[in-house]
Amino acid sequence: MATFEEQLNLYAELAVQVGLNVQKGQTIVINAPLYAAEFVRKLARAAYETGAKHVMVEWNDEELGRIKYLHAPDEAFLEFPGWRAQGLEKLAEEGAAFLTIYAPNPDLLKDVDPKRISDANKTAMTALKTYRHYQMTHQVAWSVISVPSEAWAQKVFPELPVEEGMQELWNFIFKALRIDTGNPIEAWQKHNAELRDSNGLLNERRFKQLIYTAPGTDLTIDLPDGHIWLGGAKRNGRGVMFNPNLPTEEVFTVPHKNGVNGTVRSTKPLVYSGQLIDGFSLTFENGRVVSFTAEQGEEALERMLNTDEGARRLGEVAIVPHASPISASNLVFYNTLFDENASSHLALGQAYQVNIEGGGNLTDEEMDAKGINQSLIHVDFMIGSGDMNIDGVTQDGERVPLVRSGNWVRE
Ligand code: ZN
Numbered sequence: 001m002a003t004f005e006e007q008l009n010l011y012a013e014l015a016v017q018v019g020l021n022v023q024k025g026q027t028i029v030i031n032a033p034l035y036a037a038e039f040v041r042k043l044a045r046a047a048y049e050t051g052a053k054h055v056m057v058e059w060n061d062e063e064l065g066r067i068k069y070l071h072a073p074d075e076a077f078l079e080f081p082g083w084r085a086q087g088l089e090k091l092a093e094e095g096a097a098f099l100t101i102y103a104p105n106p107d108l109l110k111d112v113d114p115k116r117i118s119d120a121n122k123t124a125m126t127a128l129k130t131y132r133h134y135q136m137t138h139q140v141a142w143s144v145i146s147v148p149s150e151a152w153a154q155k156v157f158p159e160l161p162v163e164e165g166m167q168e169l170w171n172f173i174f175k176a177l178r179i180d181t182g183n184p185i186e187a188w189q190k191h192n193a194e195l196r197d198s199n200g201l202l203n204e205r206r207f208k209q210l211i212y213t214a215p216g217t218d219l220t221i222d223l224p225d226g227h228i229w230l231g232g233a234k235r236n237g238r239g240v241m242f243n244p245n246l247p248t249e250e251v252f253t254v255p256h257k258n259g260v261n262g263t264v265r266s267t268k269p270l271v272y273s274g275q276l277i278d279g280f281s282l283t284f285e286n287g288r289v290v291s292f293t294a295e296q297g298e299e300a301l302e303r304m305l306n307t308d309e310g311a312r313r314l315g316e317v318a319i320v321p322h323a324s325p326i327s328a329s330n331l332v333f334y335n336t337l338f339d340e341n342a343s344s345h346l347a348l349g350q351a352y353q354v355n356i357e358g359g360g361n362l363t364d365e366e367m368d369a370k371g372i373n374q375s376l377i378h379v380d381f382m383i384g385s386g387d388m389n390i391d392g393v394t395q396d397g398e399r400v401p402l403v404r405s406g407n408w409v410r411e
Pocket residue numbers: 250252316318340345380
Protein backbone atom coordinates (compact mmCIF):
# COMPACT_ATOMS: atom_id res chain seq x y z
CA MET A 1 0.00 0.00 0.00
CA ALA A 2 1.43 3.37 -1.05
CA THR A 3 1.88 6.02 1.64
CA PHE A 4 -0.20 9.20 1.62
CA GLU A 5 2.76 11.12 0.20
CA GLU A 6 3.29 8.55 -2.57
CA GLN A 7 -0.39 8.70 -3.49
CA LEU A 8 -0.21 12.50 -3.70
CA ASN A 9 2.71 12.17 -6.10
CA LEU A 10 0.80 9.62 -8.18
CA TYR A 11 -2.16 12.02 -8.28
CA ALA A 12 0.07 14.86 -9.53
CA GLU A 13 1.55 12.57 -12.21
CA LEU A 14 -1.93 11.41 -13.23
CA ALA A 15 -3.17 15.01 -13.62
CA VAL A 16 -0.11 15.94 -15.69
CA GLN A 17 0.19 12.81 -17.85
CA VAL A 18 -3.44 11.71 -18.27
CA GLY A 19 -5.42 14.89 -17.47
CA LEU A 20 -3.36 17.28 -19.60
CA ASN A 21 -0.94 14.89 -21.31
CA VAL A 22 1.76 17.57 -21.08
CA GLN A 23 3.98 17.83 -24.16
CA LYS A 24 7.64 18.79 -24.42
CA GLY A 25 8.17 22.55 -24.39
CA GLN A 26 4.56 23.30 -23.48
CA THR A 27 3.29 26.06 -21.19
CA ILE A 28 1.01 24.88 -18.40
CA VAL A 29 -1.47 27.21 -16.71
CA ILE A 30 -2.77 26.07 -13.33
CA ASN A 31 -5.75 27.79 -11.77
CA ALA A 32 -5.58 26.96 -8.09
CA PRO A 33 -6.85 27.97 -4.67
CA LEU A 34 -4.22 29.18 -2.20
CA TYR A 35 -4.86 26.33 0.21
CA ALA A 36 -3.72 23.82 -2.43
CA ALA A 37 -0.22 25.36 -2.72
CA GLU A 38 1.58 22.26 -1.53
CA PHE A 39 -0.14 20.07 -4.11
CA VAL A 40 0.40 22.69 -6.83
CA ARG A 41 4.15 22.42 -6.22
CA LYS A 42 3.91 18.67 -6.83
CA LEU A 43 1.99 19.36 -10.03
CA ALA A 44 4.61 21.83 -11.19
CA ARG A 45 7.43 19.37 -10.54
CA ALA A 46 5.56 16.58 -12.34
CA ALA A 47 4.87 18.92 -15.27
CA TYR A 48 8.53 19.96 -15.62
CA GLU A 49 9.62 16.33 -15.35
CA THR A 50 7.20 15.51 -18.18
CA GLY A 51 8.71 18.23 -20.39
CA ALA A 52 6.80 21.44 -19.63
CA LYS A 53 8.73 24.65 -20.28
CA HIS A 54 6.72 27.08 -18.14
CA VAL A 55 4.28 26.38 -15.33
CA MET A 56 2.20 29.46 -14.57
CA VAL A 57 -0.15 29.54 -11.60
CA GLU A 58 -3.21 31.77 -11.31
CA TRP A 59 -3.95 31.77 -7.58
CA ASN A 60 -7.42 32.43 -6.26
CA ASP A 61 -8.87 32.80 -2.80
CA GLU A 62 -12.56 32.23 -2.18
CA GLU A 63 -12.55 34.36 0.98
CA LEU A 64 -11.21 37.27 -1.03
CA GLY A 65 -14.00 36.69 -3.54
CA ARG A 66 -16.55 36.77 -0.73
CA ILE A 67 -15.11 40.03 0.63
CA LYS A 68 -15.53 41.58 -2.79
CA TYR A 69 -19.12 40.32 -3.09
CA LEU A 70 -19.98 41.84 0.28
CA HIS A 71 -18.15 45.16 0.05
CA ALA A 72 -17.45 46.23 -3.55
CA PRO A 73 -19.86 48.60 -5.39
CA ASP A 74 -22.49 47.08 -7.72
CA GLU A 75 -20.68 48.17 -10.88
CA ALA A 76 -17.60 46.12 -9.91
CA PHE A 77 -19.49 43.01 -11.04
CA LEU A 78 -20.13 44.41 -14.51
CA GLU A 79 -16.45 44.76 -15.44
CA PHE A 80 -13.80 42.17 -16.25
CA PRO A 81 -10.12 42.99 -16.88
CA GLY A 82 -9.60 42.79 -20.63
CA TRP A 83 -5.87 42.08 -20.30
CA ARG A 84 -6.67 38.92 -18.37
CA ALA A 85 -9.07 37.58 -21.01
CA GLN A 86 -6.60 38.48 -23.78
CA GLY A 87 -3.75 36.81 -21.91
CA LEU A 88 -5.67 33.57 -21.62
CA GLU A 89 -6.68 33.73 -25.30
CA LYS A 90 -3.05 34.24 -26.31
CA LEU A 91 -1.88 31.31 -24.18
CA ALA A 92 -4.60 29.09 -25.69
CA GLU A 93 -3.67 30.21 -29.20
CA GLU A 94 -0.05 29.27 -28.51
CA GLY A 95 -1.08 25.78 -27.41
CA ALA A 96 -0.83 25.99 -23.63
CA ALA A 97 -2.61 23.38 -21.48
CA PHE A 98 -4.94 24.46 -18.67
CA LEU A 99 -5.46 22.73 -15.34
CA THR A 100 -8.10 23.89 -12.87
CA ILE A 101 -8.30 22.82 -9.25
CA TYR A 102 -12.00 23.04 -8.51
CA ALA A 103 -13.26 22.64 -4.95
CA PRO A 104 -15.58 25.47 -3.96
CA ASN A 105 -16.82 25.86 -0.40
CA PRO A 106 -20.50 24.98 -0.97
CA ASP A 107 -21.76 27.44 1.69
CA LEU A 108 -19.38 30.33 1.19
CA LEU A 109 -21.70 32.68 -0.67
CA LYS A 110 -24.98 31.95 1.01
CA ASP A 111 -25.24 35.47 2.49
CA VAL A 112 -24.32 37.19 -0.77
CA ASP A 113 -26.91 38.94 -2.95
CA PRO A 114 -27.52 36.39 -5.76
CA LYS A 115 -27.80 39.21 -8.28
CA ARG A 116 -24.18 40.15 -7.66
CA ILE A 117 -23.14 36.55 -8.25
CA SER A 118 -25.10 36.21 -11.47
CA ASP A 119 -23.81 39.61 -12.69
CA ALA A 120 -20.21 38.58 -11.98
CA ASN A 121 -20.66 35.21 -13.70
CA LYS A 122 -22.30 36.73 -16.72
CA THR A 123 -19.58 39.38 -17.01
CA ALA A 124 -16.78 36.83 -16.71
CA MET A 125 -18.40 34.39 -19.13
CA THR A 126 -18.91 37.13 -21.71
CA ALA A 127 -15.32 38.37 -21.39
CA LEU A 128 -13.92 34.82 -21.55
CA LYS A 129 -16.09 33.65 -24.46
CA THR A 130 -13.21 33.33 -26.95
CA TYR A 131 -10.95 31.63 -24.42
CA ARG A 132 -13.74 29.25 -23.41
CA HIS A 133 -14.30 28.41 -27.08
CA TYR A 134 -10.77 26.95 -27.22
CA GLN A 135 -11.78 24.61 -24.39
CA MET A 136 -15.33 23.79 -25.43
CA THR A 137 -14.15 22.82 -28.93
CA HIS A 138 -11.19 20.86 -27.49
CA GLN A 139 -8.62 22.87 -29.43
CA VAL A 140 -6.45 22.97 -26.31
CA ALA A 141 -5.86 20.34 -23.64
CA TRP A 142 -7.54 21.17 -20.34
CA SER A 143 -8.47 19.31 -17.22
CA VAL A 144 -10.37 19.82 -13.99
CA ILE A 145 -9.40 18.08 -10.76
CA SER A 146 -10.25 18.62 -7.08
CA VAL A 147 -8.20 18.94 -3.91
CA PRO A 148 -9.92 18.77 -0.50
CA SER A 149 -10.35 21.94 1.53
CA GLU A 150 -11.38 22.00 5.17
CA ALA A 151 -14.71 23.65 4.36
CA TRP A 152 -15.49 21.03 1.71
CA ALA A 153 -14.47 18.13 3.97
CA GLN A 154 -16.72 19.46 6.74
CA LYS A 155 -19.65 19.69 4.35
CA VAL A 156 -19.26 16.10 3.15
CA PHE A 157 -18.41 14.64 6.58
CA PRO A 158 -20.15 16.96 9.08
CA GLU A 159 -19.98 14.37 11.86
CA LEU A 160 -16.16 14.00 11.72
CA PRO A 161 -13.42 16.25 13.15
CA VAL A 162 -11.92 18.36 10.35
CA GLU A 163 -8.65 16.43 10.17
CA GLU A 164 -10.42 13.11 9.82
CA GLY A 165 -12.85 14.52 7.30
CA MET A 166 -9.92 15.75 5.19
CA GLN A 167 -8.33 12.30 5.35
CA GLU A 168 -11.61 10.62 4.37
CA LEU A 169 -12.02 12.96 1.42
CA TRP A 170 -8.46 12.34 0.25
CA ASN A 171 -9.01 8.58 0.54
CA PHE A 172 -12.18 8.90 -1.45
CA ILE A 173 -10.42 10.91 -4.17
CA PHE A 174 -7.64 8.33 -4.34
CA LYS A 175 -10.28 5.64 -4.83
CA ALA A 176 -12.40 7.57 -7.36
CA LEU A 177 -9.25 8.38 -9.36
CA ARG A 178 -8.02 4.77 -9.19
CA ILE A 179 -4.85 5.98 -7.45
CA ASP A 180 -5.34 3.25 -4.83
CA THR A 181 -4.60 0.70 -7.59
CA GLY A 182 -0.93 1.73 -7.35
CA ASN A 183 -0.77 2.29 -11.13
CA PRO A 184 -3.40 4.91 -11.93
CA ILE A 185 -2.00 5.71 -15.37
CA GLU A 186 -2.49 2.13 -16.54
CA ALA A 187 -5.91 1.98 -14.81
CA TRP A 188 -6.99 5.08 -16.71
CA GLN A 189 -5.85 3.69 -20.05
CA LYS A 190 -8.15 0.72 -19.40
CA HIS A 191 -11.04 2.89 -18.15
CA ASN A 192 -10.75 5.24 -21.15
CA ALA A 193 -10.93 2.20 -23.45
CA GLU A 194 -14.12 0.99 -21.71
CA LEU A 195 -15.77 4.39 -22.06
CA ARG A 196 -14.79 4.40 -25.75
CA ASP A 197 -16.61 1.04 -26.15
CA SER A 198 -19.81 2.44 -24.57
CA ASN A 199 -19.64 5.43 -26.94
CA GLY A 200 -19.05 3.11 -29.87
CA LEU A 201 -22.27 1.18 -29.20
CA LEU A 202 -24.37 4.33 -28.83
CA ASN A 203 -22.84 5.89 -31.92
CA GLU A 204 -23.67 2.76 -33.94
CA ARG A 205 -27.33 2.81 -32.87
CA ARG A 206 -27.91 6.50 -33.70
CA PHE A 207 -30.99 6.81 -31.49
CA LYS A 208 -33.34 9.63 -32.39
CA GLN A 209 -34.79 9.94 -28.92
CA LEU A 210 -34.14 8.98 -25.29
CA ILE A 211 -37.00 8.31 -22.85
CA TYR A 212 -36.30 8.71 -19.11
CA THR A 213 -38.50 7.36 -16.34
CA ALA A 214 -37.86 7.53 -12.58
CA PRO A 215 -39.77 8.81 -9.54
CA GLY A 216 -40.72 12.42 -10.43
CA THR A 217 -39.21 12.05 -13.89
CA ASP A 218 -40.95 11.42 -17.20
CA LEU A 219 -38.91 13.02 -19.92
CA THR A 220 -38.23 12.59 -23.62
CA ILE A 221 -35.11 14.05 -25.20
CA ASP A 222 -34.68 14.23 -28.98
CA LEU A 223 -31.14 13.82 -30.27
CA PRO A 224 -30.18 15.91 -33.32
CA ASP A 225 -29.01 14.37 -36.60
CA GLY A 226 -25.27 13.85 -36.52
CA HIS A 227 -24.98 13.78 -32.73
CA ILE A 228 -21.85 12.09 -31.39
CA TRP A 229 -21.48 10.33 -28.03
CA LEU A 230 -18.19 11.01 -26.28
CA GLY A 231 -16.62 10.01 -23.00
CA GLY A 232 -13.23 9.62 -21.38
CA ALA A 233 -10.18 10.88 -23.23
CA LYS A 234 -10.53 13.51 -25.98
CA ARG A 235 -8.22 14.49 -28.84
CA ASN A 236 -7.26 18.17 -29.00
CA GLY A 237 -6.54 20.33 -32.05
CA ARG A 238 -2.92 19.14 -32.08
CA GLY A 239 -3.84 15.46 -31.91
CA VAL A 240 -2.96 15.07 -28.22
CA MET A 241 -5.28 12.91 -26.08
CA PHE A 242 -6.34 14.49 -22.78
CA ASN A 243 -8.96 13.92 -20.05
CA PRO A 244 -11.02 17.08 -19.42
CA ASN A 245 -12.31 15.76 -16.10
CA LEU A 246 -10.58 13.58 -13.53
CA PRO A 247 -12.49 11.60 -12.47
CA THR A 248 -14.92 10.92 -15.31
CA GLU A 249 -17.45 8.10 -15.62
CA GLU A 250 -19.87 9.62 -18.14
CA VAL A 251 -20.70 9.17 -21.78
CA PHE A 252 -22.50 12.22 -23.15
CA THR A 253 -23.97 13.81 -26.22
CA VAL A 254 -25.96 16.85 -27.27
CA PRO A 255 -29.77 17.04 -27.05
CA HIS A 256 -31.90 18.89 -29.60
CA LYS A 257 -32.51 22.31 -28.08
CA ASN A 258 -36.17 22.30 -29.14
CA GLY A 259 -36.84 18.60 -28.55
CA VAL A 260 -37.10 18.16 -24.77
CA ASN A 261 -40.53 17.48 -23.25
CA GLY A 262 -41.81 16.44 -19.83
CA THR A 263 -40.57 16.74 -16.26
CA VAL A 264 -37.28 15.80 -14.68
CA ARG A 265 -36.49 15.70 -10.97
CA SER A 266 -33.01 16.25 -9.51
CA THR A 267 -31.57 13.47 -7.35
CA LYS A 268 -28.66 15.33 -5.76
CA PRO A 269 -28.14 18.89 -4.56
CA LEU A 270 -26.56 21.34 -6.99
CA VAL A 271 -24.08 24.01 -5.91
CA TYR A 272 -24.34 26.92 -8.31
CA SER A 273 -22.10 29.93 -7.67
CA GLY A 274 -21.76 29.08 -4.02
CA GLN A 275 -25.49 28.55 -3.51
CA LEU A 276 -27.24 25.29 -2.83
CA ILE A 277 -30.22 24.29 -4.98
CA ASP A 278 -31.91 21.11 -3.87
CA GLY A 279 -34.97 18.95 -4.52
CA PHE A 280 -35.83 20.66 -7.77
CA SER A 281 -37.97 19.76 -10.79
CA LEU A 282 -37.91 21.27 -14.25
CA THR A 283 -40.74 20.97 -16.75
CA PHE A 284 -39.86 21.36 -20.43
CA GLU A 285 -41.99 22.14 -23.46
CA ASN A 286 -40.37 22.04 -26.88
CA GLY A 287 -36.97 22.25 -25.27
CA ARG A 288 -37.65 25.18 -22.98
CA VAL A 289 -38.07 25.14 -19.18
CA VAL A 290 -41.61 26.46 -18.72
CA SER A 291 -41.95 25.84 -14.99
CA PHE A 292 -39.81 24.78 -12.06
CA THR A 293 -39.91 24.18 -8.32
CA ALA A 294 -37.16 23.75 -5.71
CA GLU A 295 -37.26 22.77 -2.06
CA GLN A 296 -34.15 24.88 -1.50
CA GLY A 297 -32.51 27.66 -3.51
CA GLU A 298 -35.47 28.42 -5.77
CA GLU A 299 -34.33 32.03 -6.20
CA ALA A 300 -30.82 30.97 -7.26
CA LEU A 301 -32.38 28.49 -9.70
CA GLU A 302 -34.57 31.22 -11.15
CA ARG A 303 -31.62 33.56 -11.60
CA MET A 304 -29.65 30.82 -13.28
CA LEU A 305 -32.53 30.07 -15.67
CA ASN A 306 -32.85 33.76 -16.47
CA THR A 307 -29.17 34.22 -17.40
CA ASP A 308 -30.09 34.18 -21.08
CA GLU A 309 -32.45 32.38 -23.49
CA GLY A 310 -30.17 29.33 -23.76
CA ALA A 311 -30.03 28.90 -19.98
CA ARG A 312 -33.55 27.45 -20.11
CA ARG A 313 -32.57 24.75 -22.61
CA LEU A 314 -30.39 21.66 -22.40
CA GLY A 315 -26.86 21.49 -23.78
CA GLU A 316 -25.77 18.05 -22.57
CA VAL A 317 -27.21 14.65 -21.82
CA ALA A 318 -24.94 12.23 -19.95
CA ILE A 319 -25.29 8.65 -18.79
CA VAL A 320 -23.35 7.36 -15.78
CA PRO A 321 -23.91 3.82 -14.48
CA HIS A 322 -25.35 3.81 -10.96
CA ALA A 323 -22.70 1.19 -10.10
CA SER A 324 -19.75 3.54 -10.79
CA PRO A 325 -17.17 3.77 -7.94
CA ILE A 326 -18.31 7.29 -7.04
CA SER A 327 -22.00 6.43 -6.95
CA ALA A 328 -21.26 3.35 -4.84
CA SER A 329 -19.91 5.62 -2.10
CA ASN A 330 -23.44 6.93 -1.56
CA LEU A 331 -22.05 10.27 -0.43
CA VAL A 332 -23.15 13.70 -1.60
CA PHE A 333 -20.06 15.71 -2.48
CA TYR A 334 -21.53 19.17 -3.08
CA ASN A 335 -19.00 19.31 -5.93
CA THR A 336 -20.16 18.80 -9.51
CA LEU A 337 -16.94 17.06 -10.58
CA PHE A 338 -17.76 14.19 -8.23
CA ASP A 339 -21.54 14.33 -8.07
CA GLU A 340 -21.95 14.44 -11.86
CA ASN A 341 -19.82 11.33 -12.14
CA ALA A 342 -21.92 9.57 -9.53
CA SER A 343 -25.07 10.05 -11.51
CA SER A 344 -26.66 10.39 -14.91
CA HIS A 345 -27.09 14.10 -15.52
CA LEU A 346 -28.21 16.84 -17.84
CA ALA A 347 -26.75 20.30 -18.32
CA LEU A 348 -28.60 23.53 -18.84
CA GLY A 349 -26.94 25.94 -21.24
CA GLN A 350 -24.09 25.74 -23.72
CA ALA A 351 -23.65 22.53 -25.71
CA TYR A 352 -20.30 21.09 -26.78
CA GLN A 353 -19.76 21.50 -30.53
CA VAL A 354 -17.61 18.38 -30.45
CA ASN A 355 -20.82 16.40 -29.87
CA ILE A 356 -22.00 17.08 -33.42
CA GLU A 357 -20.58 16.00 -36.77
CA GLY A 358 -18.64 18.84 -38.37
CA GLY A 359 -18.70 20.75 -35.09
CA GLY A 360 -15.82 22.86 -33.89
CA ASN A 361 -16.10 25.53 -36.53
CA LEU A 362 -19.83 26.14 -36.71
CA THR A 363 -21.10 29.71 -36.62
CA ASP A 364 -23.79 30.64 -34.11
CA GLU A 365 -26.39 30.50 -36.91
CA GLU A 366 -25.27 27.01 -38.02
CA MET A 367 -25.42 25.78 -34.42
CA ASP A 368 -28.92 27.13 -34.14
CA ALA A 369 -30.04 25.49 -37.39
CA LYS A 370 -28.81 22.11 -36.16
CA GLY A 371 -30.64 22.50 -32.85
CA ILE A 372 -27.49 22.95 -30.77
CA ASN A 373 -28.00 25.14 -27.72
CA GLN A 374 -25.91 28.20 -26.89
CA SER A 375 -25.68 30.05 -23.60
CA LEU A 376 -23.27 31.81 -21.28
CA ILE A 377 -23.79 29.03 -18.73
CA HIS A 378 -23.21 25.27 -18.72
CA VAL A 379 -24.55 23.80 -15.48
CA ASP A 380 -24.73 20.05 -14.87
CA PHE A 381 -27.44 18.73 -12.58
CA MET A 382 -27.93 15.20 -11.35
CA ILE A 383 -30.96 13.09 -12.21
CA GLY A 384 -29.70 9.49 -12.00
CA SER A 385 -30.56 6.93 -9.35
CA GLY A 386 -30.97 3.21 -8.87
CA ASP A 387 -34.62 3.74 -9.94
CA MET A 388 -33.88 5.25 -13.32
CA ASN A 389 -34.74 3.57 -16.63
CA ILE A 390 -33.69 4.91 -20.01
CA ASP A 391 -34.88 3.70 -23.40
CA GLY A 392 -33.48 4.62 -26.79
CA VAL A 393 -35.81 5.07 -29.75
CA THR A 394 -34.24 4.04 -33.06
CA GLN A 395 -34.69 5.90 -36.34
CA ASP A 396 -37.48 3.45 -37.31
CA GLY A 397 -39.29 3.84 -34.00
CA GLU A 398 -38.15 0.72 -32.14
CA ARG A 399 -37.82 1.24 -28.36
CA VAL A 400 -34.63 -0.32 -26.95
CA PRO A 401 -33.93 -0.62 -23.20
CA LEU A 402 -30.56 1.06 -22.48
CA VAL A 403 -30.56 1.52 -18.73
CA ARG A 404 -32.50 -0.45 -16.13
CA SER A 405 -32.37 0.36 -12.41
CA GLY A 406 -29.59 2.83 -13.11
CA ASN A 407 -27.21 0.48 -14.94
CA TRP A 408 -26.44 -0.35 -18.56
CA VAL A 409 -28.40 -3.14 -20.17
CA ARG A 410 -25.82 -5.24 -22.01
CA GLU A 411 -26.99 -7.86 -24.46
ZN1 ZN B 1 -21.32 15.79 -18.04
